[in-house]
Amino acid sequence: MEKPEYTIGVTALNAIDNPGPGIPVIRALREAKSFNVRIIGLSYESLEPGIYMHELVDKTYQIPYPSAGTDLLLERLEYIQDQEKMDVIIPNFDAELFSFIKLQPKLKAMGIHVFLPTPEQFEERLKVNLTEFGEKYDIPVPESEAIFSMDKIADIANDYDWPVLVKGKYYDASVVYNIEQARIAFNKISSKWGLPIIIQKFVHGTEYNITGLGDGKGNTIAAVPMRKQYITDIGKAWGGIAVSDDHLLELTRDFIAKTKWQGGFELELMKNKKGEFILLEINPRIPAWIYLAVGVGQNIPEALVNLALGKRVEPFKKYSVGKMFIRYSWDMMVELSEFEKISTTGEL
Amino acid sequence: MKIKNNIAVSDSGFVFNPATGESFSANPIGMEIMELLKKGTPTQEISNTILEKYETDAPTIDKDLHDFIQILKQYTLIEEHGKA
Structure with missing residues (x-):
């Protein structure tokens, strides 16, 4: 054909x-x-x-x-x-x-x-709304607070214990260990991305990322978890490996079912010492490491195009575990x- | 105590944990011990096997085996009997 x-x-x-x-x-x-x-x-x-x-x-x-x-x-x-x-x-x-x-x-x-996600889905997963998102869908998230003024940093950070994360509303995040570093990060990030700035409790553990695709009706069309193996100075994956963790996949299916997520996404999670996954961030779009998903058997962009055009798309059922990506410059x-x-x- | 079922150990001693994406290298004796653990062999039996095969003494083997198993536990490659 x-x-x-x-x-x-x-x-x-x-x-x-x-x-x-x-x-x-x-x-x-x-x-x-x-x-x-x-x-x-x-x-x-x-x-x-x-x-x-x-x-x-x-x-x-x-x-x-x-x-x-x-x-x-x-x-x-x-x-x-x-x-x-x-x-x-x-x-x-x-x-x-x-x-x-x-x-x-x-x-x-x-x-x-x-x-794309609906306006409501886009809005409620914003970094500034993550706490409410976690409560609404019963998904563990780290404590965080959005602030518009630098004066608030000390109170929050002392409540959370140092270090804390200082995050921009769209991009950028810094781990800071004292009030001076927090102020510098606040200024640097707010001058680039504006206010508010999010102060988030630091979760110790191992980071995992999942990319996936929801059909907007609660069904998981695709989901591939990855662990970063090589991280750049600004925390981006320069190498990663597809992993198999039933708990991670279950959590992703649960996220899609509860939110009826429409479109591509990336979940950023931290596995703490107790083995619990804490949801740090939801990116409402395809991540830059998406080719790993394609490489392990789930062509998410292709499925997304077919869904956009109203075609029926069968959910992916499997992927190759242990395949890696390594980025390079040219x-x-x-x-x-x-x-x-x-x-x-x-x-x- | 047993090496988890999903852990892959290749002939070259490359150990891969698909749940975490971590990989390790084991030397030939490490591989041998992991193979025995994978079959569910009791530690005392592993000690005896090594003792018969190599020129060493029981206290050294017991100490090294204990250390090695602690490392496997630390890397979550091992499960206690009856646990998933």
């Missing part, structure tokens, strides 16, 4: 030391068994490596930053849609998700499908004329 060809827009082409998920998502889509793809890169900056990876990305358009508002984004997407007739967009940045969730009906009217040679084109025309 001939495979259909879909045109798919993908963001987060920043395959850098703190990589966005765009490139591994595209790699997964190119390996899809149920369809062929034409990939439209959607970039924010002219130096995102994916723009120049022509074997993966067919054409790239720059889009406005989320801070510019949804009207500008919609206008730009209308222009791109006139040229490209995209079937699906997979947004991969936390900071842009809200805009795409909000624009969902308008995108659908333009013929663009997305498969210096691409780029002609100045290409850089010039994307910088001046916003297209390449």
Whole structure:
């Protein structure tokens, strides 16, 4: 049977030391068994490596930053849609998700499908709402408090005991051991990501991450747990291994069933000394290490596209345990004329 | 006391715990002991087997075997009888 060809827009082409998920998502889509793809890169900056990876990305358009508002984004997407007739967009940045969730009906009217969490799901799993989330769904989470002023740090940290985690509302986190370090982290993170800042109790243990896909009706379509083996200075996995832990998988299925999660996600969990899993964070999108899931037999981006297009997707039942990923960096040679084109025309 | 069922030990002494993703290297004697533990062999019997095979004495074996088993426990590679 001939495979259909879909045109798919993908963001987060920043395959850098703190990589966005765009490139591994595209790699997964190119390996899809149920369809062929034409990939439209959607970039924010002219130096995102994916723009120049022509074997993966067919054409790239720059889009406005989320801070510019949804009207500008919609206008730009209308222009791109006139040229490209995209079937699906997979947004991969936390900071842009809200805009795409909000624009969902308008995108659908333009013929663009997305498969994202509902506004309620997106809202209630925010870092600032994690405590309430844990209570509502009976999932263990670390104590945390969102603060708008530096004066509050000392009270909270003394309650929790040092060290504590200082977290930005979207990205960034620092482990701090005293009030001076906490103040520095507060300033550094708030100047980049704004307020509030979240102060979270530090949980000692081993970190596990799970990526998965919920169909929006409470069913788990995919779930792959990973343990980081090689961690960069900023805590990103540079190497990881697929593990098999029934408790972790049960917890993931329970999370999806209770929240009726729709779309891709990543759960960040800590296994404490007692062997209990504590949920540290829910990322409402596909993680940058998604290719491990593809490599062990669960092509989550392919399944997500099929769900976005309203197709029936059978849940994945197994994956290969013990397979690893190791990231590497690669210096691409780029002609100045290409850089010039994307910088001046916003297209390449 | 037994090596957990899901723990894989290869011929080269590479030990992999699929639940945690951790891996270890065991030397030939470590591998031999792990194989015996995997079959559920009692520690006294393991001591006797090693004593018959290698030039050493019982107190040394008992001490080293005890240390090795403690390491296996620390890495959660071992389970007490009757536990899952």
